[in-house]
Amino acid sequence: MEVVAARGSLRAWVPRGLLQLDRWDGQQASGDGLVAVELAWMDGRLLAPRVLSDAEPRPHSLALPRFADPHVHLDKAFTWSEAPNFTGTYDGALAANLQEHRFRTKEGVLERGDRALRLACSHGLRALRSHIDSVGPGAAASWSALLELRSRWSHAIDLQLVALAPLDYWSSAEGLALAQEVGANGGLLGGVLVPPFRAVDVRRQVHVLLDLVEKVGCGIDLHIDEAGIQPAAGLNQLLAVLDQRPCSIPITCSHCSSLGLASRDQQRRIAERLAQHQVAVVALPLTNGWLLGRQGDQTPVLKPLAPIRTLQRAGVTVAVGADNVVDPWFPVGDLDPLSLMASALPLTQLAPWERLGLAPFTTAAAAAMNLSWTGLLHNGAPADLLVLEATSWSEALCRPKRRVLVAGRWWSARSR
Template sequence: MELRLPRGLLDPRLGGAGFRADADGLVSLSIAFEAGRITAISPLPAQAAAASLPLAFTPLIEPHAHLDKAFSAAAFPNREGTMAAAFAANQREYAQRSVEQVAERAERALERAWRNGVRAIRSHIDSVGAGAEPSWEALLAARERWRERLELQLVALAPMAHWLTAEGQSLARRVAAGQGLLGGVIGPPYGQGAASRSADREALLALLDLAERHGCGVDLHVDEADSCPGEGVAMVAQLVLEQRRAVAITCSHASSMALLPQRNCDRLADRLAAANIAVVALPNTNFWLLGRRPGRTPWRRPLAPIRSLQQAGVRLAIGGDNVQDPWYPGGDFDPIELLRWSAPLCQLMPWQRLGLAPFSTAAAAVLELAWDGVVRLGAPADLVLLGAGSWGELLARPPQRRVLRQGVWLPPPEAEKPSPLLPPHG
């Protein structure tokens, strides 16, 4: 099979064996596979390299999703597009959740992700209140059904103060028994005064204690806001550096950090790197909800400062976050579309290693996956071939794709049915 692969997805040890990237960072090569594993990788002759070959990736990663509420926007719309309205609609939906509803959402989401070329998803689950048990029951069952096809990581999303209670300790034990992660929300409004700051710190300490005791990772929603720049992220980093906790920690969002002056932002990025804290940027939801000015176009677009974090050495991934729910009405668990959107929104250049890594190798590192997504001998024969031969073609229009998993091509999606909203051809 002949294709063009981004240099960052090819075993670097092959760099001196005739594998040369072109000016767009693409390597033309041939891959052979057997029994679901790559058995041979060969560079193509110079004349073949100039021929039309498909652009290819290894399957990409979704590092931050909410499967429990996906596809609920139609029944629980947020027509204001605000954080407050999203939270209110989410609470109404949460109070009515059933196992059957969440199971249907999860199956639809995982099927879409699988067909779109995703190999791993980390999903946060609302975990305190009426909808918690149905959500966990449905998603634990979904994880088992999909275990051989797609890795699903589950995070317990709870108010930070909940981890101080006996109920929080019980939840942590159950999550750990299910190989899950612990999570929560740190962000404005922050309490004023020493007592309130101490309460924030105490709750975070309790969460880290439970995670360390039970061997869980931690993934927090931090600073998803357009105020109090970077305060939550700074608190997490300071606590980890003070105590040198042996816990894998991810700060998702970190949006308001970008509102800091450049020197302060870079300094905080260095502290995150020193604390070995990963960050997941979430442009779709953040650009949709944050910085709104009624009747005006936003002029501040808070988003994790991707370049500063990467330059500091922070593991940085980019995720889709909400899909067709009260927090964001769009999305479809499509990593290729997320990459295409992120290029202009975040000014990422996918032909550069750091432009592609947030969706592939760096995202795999954040989720601590067994395979980093690099093509090498013995690696899984998993590829996504695109109906685009260059980065320009990829960014110009949504490409068709074929997905190879364990050396077997997935059946193409069913032929698209004519829309009843449009008149017939002819």
């Protein structure tokens, strides 16, 4: 890491909703919901933000807390060229993924994962939760590589790892052994709960999984209802089990796409039950928008997507993640949170100048990941900033020049 001062300051616009002042004197935000402030830091921590007076020059930068992405797949990132899915379907993606997994090596995951983390850090991410294909020929190599990368990047990125396995795997002796290993490594258990399935089998498997995480002491993050059929079929089974035996362990439901196809009443009722059980939701509009809702050669106008607003209104923590990056499930991406926000804009209609439009990419993402810092800028918060050459959200989402501050030090390509 290059030698730089451990203290510094800058003047920038920051979102009103991410600013926590010791005292708020009724300063007005701009139409973009931005407030002009001076941010200073020392020894890796922010000092109290100071709102600029109207007499002071307006800043030329926009500062945001470094971002958290609650759902990626670093083990398969950048595998599109060796395992393309030209059909663009879910089944095609799965087949290509399984083929790639057969020949996956630790060296390959290390090289691609390192590239992904370097991009993520330089683009302003501070935390990522990555699912890992954890059953089959490439599983051991993937885990070994990602544990190494987690350690290699720990000074700059908080990397959470989730063991992605078929749901019934957790009922087997091998599943128990894997769960213990994952728990010992501070990971989470994942699974796939997508129709069609037999409800009675799924409920039993969910029971076993809940027992298992309580025993091992790690969180759960499920791929659930990533489908365009049988709206909320998986969520209904999960909630039926949670009604019988509440779980003390944090649960995240990723995707929840088909819930968006349920009636408004059904969406609202399920959202309320998710809130009651404190289940967080991660919406993944890019991969869903690409894979789901295909209708042959017709242009689909109805896309399965988690009903973010309904979930938020019910009190559910809802985050948005990138999901797949240049792999069989989605052919583009470069782990840039600004790019994700811009791409999600037409799919989700989440406006970053509104508190609930910005939260899924910032504070709610941190909450879904149970990070110690939610991303609010306040006295004593980590000096972790993404600073953009922009003075509005419109400019910010056009990928302007940026600088990244990591624990009070400017990040450079040479930083490690």
